[in-house]
Amino acid sequence: MNVLFFGIAKDIVGSSQITFSDEFKRPNSVADLKAQLIISYPELSKLTSLAVAVNSEYAEDDVSLTVDDEIAIIPPVSGG
Amino acid sequence: MNNQRYTRQTILKGFGIEGQKKLAEAKVLVVGAGGLGVPVLTYLNAMGVGAIGIVDNDIVSLTNLHRQVLYSESDIGQSKVKAALKKLKAQNPNTEIVIFNTFLTTKNALEIIADYDIVVDASDNFPTRYLVNDSCVILKKPFVYGALHGYEGQVSVFNYKDGPTYRCLFPNMPNENEVPNCNEHGVLGIIPGIIGNLQALETIKVLTGIGDLLSGKLLIFDGLQQSYQKIKFKLQPENIKIEKLQDFYEWNDPCEIVPTIEAQEIQKLLVDKPQIIDVRTIEEFKNYHLPDSVHIPLNELKANTGKINFSLPVYLLCQSGKRSETALKQLREQHPQSSLFSILGGLNQYLALCS
Structure with missing residues (x-):
């Protein structure tokens, strides 16, 4: 399971990508993923609107995740 | 043309x-x-x-x-x-x-x-x-x-x-x-x-x-x-289905002003054991916290308001004063009549002044 980070999320995590390879720690749902990421990167909790895409499709919290999923964490960006 | x-x-x-x-x-x-x-x-x-x-x-x-x-x-x-x-x-x-x-x-x-x-x-x-x-x-x-x-x-x-x-x-x-x-x-x-x-x-x-x-x-x-x-x-x-604009889009909406209290005021109040709610993460709390403060991480606040006594003043604390502001806004929605304060500058300010 690959998780790609964009915008400020990439800056907070300090990397554009992380991989969940350990089966026991792998999140089961989008909500679970968000909760795990917030524990590892508490700064993420300050983002009001954080879009999550699973396999290039916007995903609500209840969407379940599997090992082959590619996930993108997309915060809003404001610059112009 | x-x-x-x-x-x-x-x-x-x-x-x-x-x-x-x-x-x-x-x-x-x-x-x-x-x-x-x-x-x-x-x-x-x-x-x-x-x-x-x-x-x-x-x-x-x-x-x-x-x-x-x-x-x-x-x-x-x-x-x-x-x-x-x-x-x-x-x-x-x-x-x-x-x-x-x-x-x-x-x-x-x-x-x-x-x-x-x-x-x-x-x-x-x-x-x-x-x-x-x-x-x-x-x-x-x-x-x-x-x-x-x-x-x-x-x-x-x-x-x-x-x-x-x-x-x-x-x-x-x-x-x-x-x-x-x-x-x-x-x-x-x-x-x-x-x-x-x-x-x-x-x-x-x-x-x-x-x-x-x-x-x-x-x-x-x-x-x-x-x-x-x-x-x-x-x-x-x-x-x-939006039918009209919001009154405000700017961040400094006067209705959004958050009541704050200076960190040194908190130090004076500590003898009276004020109700301090620490909204930082579990790791931050374990690392250091004020005596008698109650720990409710910001992301669990809404589900744990039962731990707060809203008949007393509530002093919200985090590391820098940002999360406590957010916490205050969340609590104010549910308890608009309560006496809520965000501790200005958070623990950073408190420790700088009081240690």
Whole structure:
């Protein structure tokens, strides 16, 4: 399971990508993923609107995740 | 219309004289004449869009020039819309250009936008982006969104024929300082050029009906990887039911002011064992906390309000005073009559003063 980070999320995590390879720690749902990421990167909790895409499709919290999923964490960006 | 001028695109299959006519009849409003607005304006003007409105109240500064390539050193200190008007007129005198030397506000947005077929959001801040979204939803106008962060950018077409809107992706406006802007974070000069040109392309496609639009799709461009990702998203029907603008889009809404208390006041109060709610993470709390403080992490606050006695004053604490502000706003919604305070500067300030 690959998780790609964009915008400020990439800056907070300090990397554009992380991989969940350990089966026991792998999140089961989008909500679970968000909760795990917030524990590892508490700064993420300050983002009001954080879009999550699973396999290039916007995903609500209840969407379940599997090992082959590619996930993108997309915060809003404001610059112009 | 001088046909010779546009011959390289009118001979193009699928565009033709018909496409050119549609552009000539179109009215496009560009909100922001900065990094994104400059390429949008330059290409829409060059390609023969009939009427263009430009909204901006900024002046040209030296730090704009590395990315806002329409402006020269001699324009520094001048109004952007006036400088842009002069350059665009020289580039293509046929376009009917109207300049609005103002920022978009709740007072002028609906009136300005109403005259146009489509809006290009080339602004540089969240309050304007949400104002553009809500105004376009109310007036049923499509808008082409573009935004930047460092080496990255996002593009989409919102509110196109009752399609998804900005709020379907990002329902609520971020708090101030949550996401840095270009002034704070920096931007590579070429990135707004790329994103703005993608916005101009989507605008031309909406106007002429060619190709597949980025409606219901968010394009994310990463300049360092030269990669484009497209994320599909759906309409959340409540988002096209907006009937009026919010009273405020600015961050400093007077109703949003959060009551605070100085950290040294807390030190004096400590002898009376005040009710201090520490909203930091478990790790931060374990690492250090004030005696007798109650730990409820911010993300669990709403589910744990039972641990708080709202008949007593509630002092909210975090590391820097930011999360405690958010916590206060959350609690105030549920308990508007209670006596809530955010400790200014948080533990950082407390420890600096009191240790």
